[in-house]
Amino acid sequence: MFRSYTDARARFALAAALTALPAGSPLAHGFAGQRFFPATILTDDPFVADEMSLPQVTVNPPGPDGSRETDIQIDLSKRITPDIGVTIRDQWQRLKPTGLPAVTGLGALQTGAQYQLFVNGPHEALGLVGLNATWAHTGRVQALGAPDFTTLSPTFDFGKGLGDLPRSLPYLRPFAITGNLGFDFPTKVESAGLPNPNTFNYGFAFEYSFPYLQCCVKDIGLRAPFNRLIPLVEVAFTTPINRVSASQTVGTIQPGVIWAGPYFQIGAEAILPATRLTGHGYGGVVQFHVYLDDLFPHSIGRPISEWW
């Protein structure tokens, strides 16, 4: 296939495709200039993409009441145009309350629409706005606590690499931060006698990219698989802004590492509760995540607007 692609017709198609690319197009997963942003596990990514998590397995820390929850999640991101994308996510859950039998089933279906606000290559910066929806009655409401109401969640996601620091600070340049700022607006003020507050959600991922260190700062001799590792710490919090006390903030701190290859990435993080209300002890999450744009660059890996 490689050889056939070098014929004249394929070269013309390639040239046409490249010519048609809008300036600053992110070209699927997280590139801004020479910075590659991996797909993070806890916090949403600041770029539209053709990617899929298949699966993400989470063993949550014990809740405040000692209950244990395990989730297996599938997550798909698809570009409609180079700058507009959609996401869909669902998960199978197993909940084991203390002293009661375990219950299993699907959680609520989540979908999202995204627009890539900007990609700044020289400053390694990305910005994205999105509107996510968690849909009512799409999971086991009574048994698993899936919502009987729809929640709308506008969000702003950003990413910034520190590669534009002076070259006199070489070992700081591989650092990057991504983050989310958003709100949840439930469409029903209470369920089963309990309030459904509006909430403010904020989360950040602090990353140190060994690939960036190797390619763009200093080749320190790392070889596979270590030259593709990205250690990171993610944090995310949800704070009520009405109907209940703001002290009911929940959140987690998740140190871990991502290995990013040419076609997929594998990530693993520990889960540490950041507030007493979140739980106690520790949990863990692993994720296998594929880059559809690299696996299928001439078909489903392209934006739908470029299929014809």
Place this chain on the structure above:
Amino acid sequence: MRRTLVLVAGALAIGAEPSAWAHAFLDHASPAVGSSVPASPPVVTLWFTQDLEPAFSGVTVTDEAGQRVDLGKAQIPQGSPDELQIGLKPLTPGTYLVSWHVVSVDTHPTEGTFTFEIKP
């Protein structure tokens, strides 16, 4: 759930396109990224993780004043489609900036810069 996973994995396997296609990352370079070398190298060579599209791949080398010190035309050597090479003028001691942009054979562009130093 298990059936869903099997179906999706099967679809991926059946639909998988050739494995030589993905974004091209810089694997290593000579002179090495961020290195100090004792004398002026005749060429800068970059090795990438994927094969390159010659018509859309290039590299320049500039000195601290921003003046180009390369010989003008980057080349992909015969039989090494993942390699990009450019000749250099004789260089004096100092720091030099290598700026590259490449397109892998699946049309994904990537770019990057790094420096190397020639010791006094």
